[in-house]
Structures are given as C-alpha cells and as structure tokens.
Amino acid sequence: MKLNCTHFLGAFVHIATRTGIETTQDELRRAYALVEDEAPADTLIGMARELGIELRPMQIEWRAITQLQGAFPAMLMLRDGSFLIAEGMVADTPQGPVILARDAGAGADEVDIALDQQRFERLCTGDVILAKRRYRLNESAQPFSMRWIVSQLLLEKTVLRDIGLASIITTIFSLFPPVLSMIVLDRVMVNHSYSTLAVMCGAVVLLIVFEMIAGYSRRLYMEVMATRIDGRLSLYLLDRMLSLPLDFFERNPTGLIQSKLSKIYQIRSFLTGKLLQTGLDLVVVAIVVPILFYLNWVLTLTVLGLACMLALIVYYYAEVVGKRFKAVVAAEQRKNTHLVESIYGIKTIKSLALEGRRRGEWDARVAQSVEARFALGRTANIPQTISVPFERLIFSGTFLLGAYLTLVDPSAFQAGSLMAFIMLGNRATQPIIQLAQLMQDYGEIKEAIEEVGSVVNAQPEQTRIGTGLRQPISGQLTFSDVSFRYAPGAPLALDDVSFEVPTGTFLGVMGRSGSGKTTITRLLQGLNPQYEGIIKVDGMDLREIDLQHLRTCIGVVGQENFLFSGTIRENIGIAKPHASFSEIVRVAQLAGAEEFIERLPQGYDTMLSEGAANLSGGQRQRLAIARALILDPPILILDEATSALDAESEAIINANLMRIAQGRTIICVSHRLAMLVAADNILVLEKGRLDDIGSHQELLRRNEIYQHMWHTQNRSTEVMNFDRIAIPHHQ
DSSP states (O other): OEEEHHHHHHHHHHHHHHTTOOOOHHHHHHHTTOOSSEEEHHHHHHHHHHTTEEEEEEEOOGGGGGGGTTOOSEEEEETTSOEEEEEEEEOOSTTSOEEEEEETTOOTTSOOEEEOHHHHHHHEEEEEEEEEEOOSOOGGGSOOSHHHHHHHHHTTHHHHHHHHHHHHHHHHHHTHHHHHHHHIIIIIHHHTOHHHHHHHHHHHHHHHHHHHHHHHHHHHHHHHHHHHHHHHHHHHHHHHHHTSOHHHHHHSOHHHHHHHHTHHHHHHHHIIIIIHHHHHHHHHHHHHHHHHHHHOHHHHHHHHHHHHHHHHHHHHHHHHHHHHHHHHHHHHHHHHHHHHHHHHTHHHHHHTTOHHHHHHHHHHHHHHHHHHHHHHHHHHHHHHHHHHHHHHIIIIIHHHHHHHHHHHOTTTSOHHHHHHHHHHHHHHHHHHHHHHHHHHHHHHHHHHHHHHHHHHTSOOOOOOTTTSBOOOOOOOEEEEEEEEOSSTTSOOSEEEEEEEEOTTOEEEEEESTTSSHHHHHHHHTTSOOOOEEEEEETTEEGGGBOHHHHHHTEEEEOSSOOOOSEEHHHHHTTTOTTOOHHHHHHHHHHTTOHHHHTTSTTGGGOEEOGGGTTSOHHHHHHHHHHHHHTTOOSEEEEESTTTTSOHHHHHHHHHHHHHHHTTSEEEEEOSOGGGGTTOSEEEEEETTEEEEEEOHHHHHHHOHHHHHHHHHHTHHHHHHHHHHHHSOOOO
C-alpha cells in the first residue's frame, strides 16, 4: 500500500513532536529521499523505526473502536488520503464512544474534532496507524558481532522452517538408494523376483519426482533467505558507514576501509552457505545414525570413530591456519590500499612520472601477499595430508570389515545390508567432517567480523537528530574562548579564540597556512565536537543543536568539491530533491553558472561524469556554489573557494559574491586578500590565535601580518603604479 507523503509526513511530524522527537517534513524528505508524491507504507514505517517510533498499521471497525483506549495518539486515515490525529476517546456520551481528533496542521489553540460512529464511517477508511516511542536498543544500533549476525538469520524464521522441512523430506528421499540397493541385492537377485523389481522401478520414478520438487523448494527458499540477508547487510553497511564522523575517514585510508568492508560478503556467504548447509546436514546425521546402529553397531562405531579423528585433526590445526589467514588478510589490505591510492592519485602519478616507483611498491606488496598465501596453503596442506588415511578407511576399511562380518555370519549381515551401510555411512560422516571444517572456517569468519566491526562499530557521530535544538537560525555566530587540537598531544589548531559575527555579516578569515582558518569552519559545521570553550549559533550552544538542522542552514563551498554522476540539474538540487526547476535556475543565476550551462547542448540535462571531469574547474566551483544555495542557507561558508581558479573564473564568482551575500552571513576563508576587501570584518589568525579583527582599511593601517600579505600579493601592481608616476612624459 502506498501513502501520500505530504499528508503522512504532516501527521507523523505531529506524532513525533508529541513523543519528544523534533523534525520537519523537509528534513524527512531529504534524509529518506522521499521525492515522489507517494511512498510505500513499509518505507515510511522503516523511516519511523529509525527515528525511534514504532508504527503499527491496522484495520479497525467502529464496534472495536474501544480497543484503542490507551493507544493514543494515533493516525486516522481519511477517505481523501489525508490523516487526522486521534488524541483520545470519550466512551460515555449520549451518542456512544466519541474519538477526539484534530487536523495535523491545526494550531494548538484549535478545537478538537469529535468523531462519533456516523462521522467516523463517513470520513474514515478504518485504517489506523498506532505510534509508540521505542527506547530499547534496536537491531541497527547493536554492535556488529556474531550474535548480531545470528539474529539476522533468526529474522527469517518462516523461511528457515520451510528450508528445514524441505531438508527433512530430501533426507528421507536420500535414504531410498541404500534401501533400494539392499532390497535388490538381498531379495530381487537372490530370489529372481521380477514383480519386486517392477515395484522398485515404479517407486524410483515416483521418488525422483518428489525429490526434485523438495530439492527445488529447498534451493529456492535458501536463495530467498540469502537475498534478504544480502539486502539487509548492504543497507546496514551503508547506514553505519554514513553515521561515522568525518575524522574517521580522515584517519583511515580509503583502500583500507574498502578492504575491511568487503569482508561483509564473505560473512554473508558463510551465513547462507557453509553454516546453513552444515546445520541442515546435521539433520541427516540425526536420522541416519540410528539406522546405522540398527544395521550394525560395530561398523557404526568404527565409522563414527574415524569421522571423529578427522574432526580432531581439522580442529587441532584450525588455530595455526587461522594465524596464517590473518597474515594473508593484512597483506591483502596493504595491497588493496596501495591500489585504491594509485587510482585516486593517478593524475599526480602521471604528472610526476611516478609509474616506476608505484610499480616497485606494488611489486613488493604483491610479493608479500603471495608469500602469505603460499604459507597459508603450505600449512593447510598438512592436515589435509594427515586426513587422507582416515578418509580412505571410512569407505575401504568399513567395506572390508563389513565383508569379514558377512563371511563370519551371513544370516546376520548380508551383502545388501553391507552396501546400504556403506552408502549411509558416507552420508553420516560428511556432516561431521564439515562441522570440523566449519570450526576452521569460523576462525576466518571471526577475523572478517572483527575487520568489518572495526569500521561499523566505530563511535558514530552524535548528530542529536530529533533530540537537539531546532530553533530558527538567522546567522548570528559567537566564539567564546574556543581552543581545539585535532589529536591528544597535537599542537593547538585554535588557541583561546573569541569573536562575534552579527546576522548578515560578510566575515573574511585570513592567515598563513596552518593558522586555523579551516578549523573555524569545521567547528562551525559540528565536524569536530571535541573543542573547549563555547560556540553559539543564534544564542544556541552548538553542542545542543540538531546537527542535521544546523547543516541544512549552512552552505559550504570548499576548494575541491565533489560532483556526483548525474545531470547538472540533479547535482544542483541534490540537497533538495523536490526543488522546482525555477529554483534550480535561480541559484544557478546567482552563482554565475547559468551562462555556461545554457551553452551546453543539453543545458541542465547535461550528464556529468564521475567528478565532473567534463567541466572546467571554474564551472565545477560555480555548480558547487549553486548547490550550496539551493536550500537558501542563512550561513554560507566559502573555504578557499577560488584559490584554484583562473583569474576569469575568480572574477565571475567575485562579481556575484555580493548578490549571494544579501540576507545571509558569509564566512569567506581566503589567502587571496583581494576577495576579502569588501568584507565587513576580517579575522587575522596567526598560529591558531586571533591576532586582529577589523575592516580592510583598518587592518591595512595597524596589522603587520595583513600589511605584509597585502603588499606581497599586490607588489607588482604597486610597482607599475610607481613607474607611471615616477617617469615623466617628454615631448
């Protein structure tokens, strides 16, 4: 069933606010990509669950309406697809029970709507969505571990039941070939019974058909479960990765993260492959072993003893093999990290002619990987070699011992029974050996779980979504005694910095490299919360603000901006999926991007390749500015936004800067002081400390750092002006 997003979100926001979770329709649409007018009910229920609200849709008739007592607030669907919020119920009225409801968009002072039976049946469809705040730790918040993985398997109880039933049926069918052999050898061939042979032929055909059906059902159910678990793991992986703070990705190489996360598919294969298959095969053991004891207890003990010896060999070498496997994993991670780094840095490699050096480094890592894999194979070869005699004895030894028992007492153990025992014995010993192999594989999977867990179990970013302050932001900023260092023991990036930025101010930030310019913008976005002092945005402590709300009120344009694969229109409106085309054109005009977009053959529908390599640097920057403006943020951060541009592109952006700055606070970080001349105030930073603050003219008169950088950057212009004045014109 699909629900109208606008109507549902309006009612849901009301319910969420009642339960203590602050959010808005726009933020929900953006966070969960609700672009279409309608969305599946399951998607919306999943969205609510992530926010900590459990929704339970149900169909209810008026005569059962009293069951809702104590379940309010609830959402009542009207026949036009909109919702009312059921606030409560009055049971003892002259008209019978009456539901007190209100429109989700109504103000707090508006009167509730009274729904008696007649009005309820006329207006409502009978679809009710109950809502309850959930405080327990949900599955996605639990740490990634073997316990969590098993819990994902148990979510498919119905499918597991069907797989188990199909496996039991398949196992029963698999018992027929040994029984057939026993009957043919002991009855048909001895007694020359053609009628029995005909019956057995008919039974074989019938059992083959049923076994095909049962086998198909089992494989189909296993594929269904594997697909569901694969989808669930993939969603979980990206969700946990996106919740990590930015500094986690700055501390860890991309190739290493990618290598660790790729282990999730090895874990999935283990879950839906070896683990499940071995568990199902143990059903075979439970059924077959009693039959073996019935046929001959001496042979049964012999077979089980040999199988246990094999299991002990595999188990004994599991730890040694596991250590070798860890070395392989470490070598592969180093190799993959180098490969990803080479791909990302291919431009630098080409420009500096580093191909030879990178090949040499790659060869060394490949050699380490090959050596580790060879050591693993050599170690794993030892238990495989030791196991050969026991594997052969399970068949050959049992066959010879059975032949001896038949010779000793033909009436007690006939040739057909011996053949049936051999066939059933192989079926029983394989799961025992697989179980031991599973214990060895478990060591590898445990290592893979630790690798994935080192990423997804990292401390997530404290975004305070739904619980933080969400007051309107106009752009007033205050830094009070702010100090910050990027790591314990590292030098202070900011040292006791204090300043105020009134709403609508154009604030420039300048200083030498490493003076703390970018650090100020990072702290303002909440990217690094471990700072000392107080940062306030419109009087609200930054540590108390809902970060999603804060970041939607801050537009950021850096020196390097990533553009996604897709059209220009999609890239500009990516932060506002439901933005109209006129809004996209307006911000493109504001950023000065429209003039080159219109010259493109497909205009706003031009496809961008990865990283927008088909555009120039200046064009990418103007698209990035348009993208930052699509939400009309009251605060705009330009962090060296023009430092890598040519003079023409920089001039275009500077020409539009004052239009962009109207009605918003601008924080412009630049080492090019010409871009900051129009700023209301300019911060001068030196080694993390605030050296001075003032306008361009004020700093030019009194601040040595600003004077030095200004004269250094404008020396050629001053020399040209001096030459024009000093050299007289002779006629």
